[in-house]
Amino acid sequence: MDIVLKKPNPNEVNKYLRTWDSLENYTLQESSLRKLFTNTYPKNVCMDDILIKVCSLNDFYSTNIYSPFKVAKHIHSLNIDNRLSKGDEKLVNDIAKIKVNKDKTMNFYSFATKYCSHHQPLLYPIYDNYVIKVLNYFNKQDKFSKFTFQELKDYPKFKNVILDFRSFYGLDKFNLKEIDKYLWQVGKEKFPRKYSR
Secondary structure, X not given: OOOOOOOOOHHHHHHHHHHHHHOHHHHHHHHHHHHHHHHHOOOOOOHHHHHHHHHHHHHHHOOOOOOHHHHHHXXXXXXXHHHHHHOOOHHHHHHHEEEEEOOEEEEOHHHHHHHHHHXXXXXXXXXXXXXXXXHHHHHHHHOOOOOOOHHHHOHHHHHHHHHHHHHXXXXXXXXXXXXXXXXXXXXXXXXXXXXXX
16 A cells, blocks of 8 residues: 655644644653753763763664764764854764774764754754655655755755755745654654564
């Protein structure tokens, strides 16, 4: 059976935003992270602060970072606060690529979008498999933007695709965090992950 999604419009987005607000586990998780990232440890100067943020994101989002210390050390080395405050889109890709040993570099791209987004939610939309599936679905239907799957792994391009999506469907009254919540929920509902036993 083919999956059919309702065309994005302000009423649909508002419906999913109301649903989000009723999901206690997600709203509490988000408010906990918001408090951690914006009130308790807003800066990225002290390794302790960065490490607790990396570990919290890794735990809440199951981002599969096996060495949070290496990730925190990498973020610390980048001196990111000024770039974060300006919404520097290239910062995501800089955070994402982490040398885990002398021969191997990992790309923690989705994690990096979450790390930046939790500091600046209105500037950094989150890359997630559910979001990508919804964007691909609607782009096949309506050609709202030009992109390939691989190009979405380049953060400036990914953000532009989100902005194209918002503009094409007349959703400009919604901020990037609201668009993010909408896309994620539609993706989770319509494209659930299949787990093998």
